[in-house]
Structures are given as C-alpha cells and as structure tokens.
Amino acid sequence: xxxxxxxxxxxxxxxxxxxxxxxxxxxxxxxxxxxxxxxxxxxxxxxxxxxxxxxxxxxxxxxxxxxxxxxxxxxxxxxxxxxxxxxxxxxxxxxxxxxxxxxxxxxxxxxxxx
Amino acid sequence: xxxxxxxxxxxxxxxxxxxxxxxxxxxxxxxxxxxxxxxxxxxxxxxxxxxxxxxxxxxxxxxxxxxxxxxxxxxxxxxxxxxxxxxxxxxxxxxxxxxxxxxxxxxxxxxxx
Numbered sequence: 001x002x003x004x005x006x007x008x009x010x011x012x013x014x015x016x017x018x019x020x021x022x023x024x025x026x027x028x029x030x031x032x033x034x035x036x037x038x039x040x041x042x043x044x045x046x047x048x049x050x051x052x053x054x055x056x057x058x059x060x061x062x063x064x065x066x067x068x069x070x071x072x073x074x075x076x077x078x079x080x081x082x083x084x085x086x087x088x089x090x091x092x093x094x095x096x097x098x099x100x101x102x103x104x105x106x107x108x109x110x111x112x113x114x
Numbered sequence: 115x116x117x118x119x120x121x122x123x124x125x126x127x128x129x130x131x132x133x134x135x136x137x138x139x140x141x142x143x144x145x146x147x148x149x150x151x152x153x154x155x156x157x158x159x160x161x162x163x164x165x166x167x168x169x170x171x172x173x174x175x176x177x178x179x180x181x182x183x184x185x186x187x188x189x190x191x192x193x194x195x196x197x198x199x200x201x202x203x204x205x206x207x208x209x210x211x212x213x214x215x216x217x218x219x220x221x222x223x224x225x226x227x
Contacts, residue, residue: 032213034215041220042220043118043204043206043218043219043220043221044157044204044206044218045218046215046216046217049215085156087156091213092213100147100162100164100169100170101147101159101162101170101172102147102149102157102159102206102216103159104149104156104157104158105156106155106156107156
C-alpha cells in the first residue's frame with residue numbers, strides 16, 4: 001500500500017481556518033486521496049476524497065498538489081467539535097490491491113482552542 | 115436513516131473464551147468491513163464482505179472469522195481470546211465493494227481479563 005505521512009499533532013483556535021497536510025510521494029495514478037476523522041469515543045467518519053482536482057463539500061475542502069504528491073485538508077472555520085484525529089488514506093481505483101480496505105496510519109490529532 | 119449499528123457496545127471476556135460481535139449496515143448497503151483499533155493506533159483492517167462473500171482479509175490469525183447474512187448484517191467471531199485481542203472493534207458499511215466511502219459504527223469495546 002502506498003504510504004502517507006502526516007504530522008502527529010496540530011493546534012488551532014476556534015473560528016480560524018485549519019490546514020492539515022498529508023504527504024504521499026509514492027501515490028499511483030489511480031489512487032484516490034481519502035480523508036476520515038475520528039472524534040473521541042466514536043468510529044471514524046468520512047470527510048472528503050478526491051483524485052486530481054480540488055474538492056469541496058459541506059464539511060471541508062481538499063486541495064491536491066499538481067504533482068499529487070501532497071494534499072491539504074482545509075477546515076474553513078474550526079469549531080470545538082472539529083477536535084479529532086484526522087486520517088489521510090490512499091485508495092486504489094482497481095478491484096485488486098488495497099481498493100476494498102482503508103489502511104489507517106496514526107493520523108493527526110487536531111486540538112481546537114476556545 | 116439509521117447509521118451502522120453494532121452490538122454489544124462493551125464486552126468483558128476472559129482468556130480462552132470465544133466472542134461474537136454483531137453489525138447492522140446502513141439500509142441499502144451491501145458491503146460490510148471489520149476493523150480492530152488498539153488504543154493509540156489507527157484502525158486495522160480485518161475482513162470485508164460483499165454480497166455474503168469474503169472479498170478481503172487482513173493480516174489476522176485464523177482465530178478471527180466472519181460471515182454476512184442475506185439481510186447484509188454481519189458477525190465477527192474471535193476464538194481462543196488472548197489479552198492482545200483487547201481493542202475497539204469497528205464495523206463499516208458501504209453501498210458496494212469498491213472505492214466508495216465507508217460509514218462506521220461506534221464500535222464494540224472488547225476487554226480481555
């Protein structure tokens with residue numbers, strides 16, 4: 001499985017934007033970039049995913065570098081409820097390989113200060 | 115709509131016992147996956163089932179088994195429990211087997227004494 005690298009922890013202030021980085025230098029052409037987050041005492045929650053173009057949804061934005069070797073999850077206005085572990089995961093397009101599963105690393109622990 | 119539901123929420127067992135964990139997927143979802151999350155680590159993939167067939171298996175011993183029923187619910191069985199099996203067991207469902215977002219339940223906390 002292609003690996004991702006994320007900072008162990010980050011800190012933000014409430015109502016400020018947060019940029020969570022992820023490096024994936026060995027990404028293949030068919031790998032999608034997925035982001036999940038896990039709030040305390042809950043299961044992981046899907047946030048967003050993309051392939052090449054930047055993506056937006058109601059939760060966040062995903063900015064993908066032109067060479068696709070890195071990406072950034074953007075929370076536009078952090079709230080206390082956004083405090084969680086954020087996981088950046090690569091998933092292949094084809095039916096073989098790692099497509100059917102999510103390979104989690106340790107993720108980034110985001111702390112939001114009031 | 116109801117999300118993924120898992121039962122029980124907490125369970126205490128002793129070494130050598132057997133345990134069965136249950137998962138009901140989101141209505142309309144045909145794929146169920148199981149993950150184990152040890153404290154301080156990210157979830158680790160155990161199994162995926164789609165249309166009642168095993169489609170993927172992670173690096174877990176044969177003591178771990180699972181099945182999916184005609185209504186797409188699923189059970190995870192663990193035999194001969196070890197202390198190291200203490201973990202949060204997560205179930206996730208998705209509409210199909212391939213590259214689609216997975217929706218997780220809040221897990222079953224299994225403690226082995």
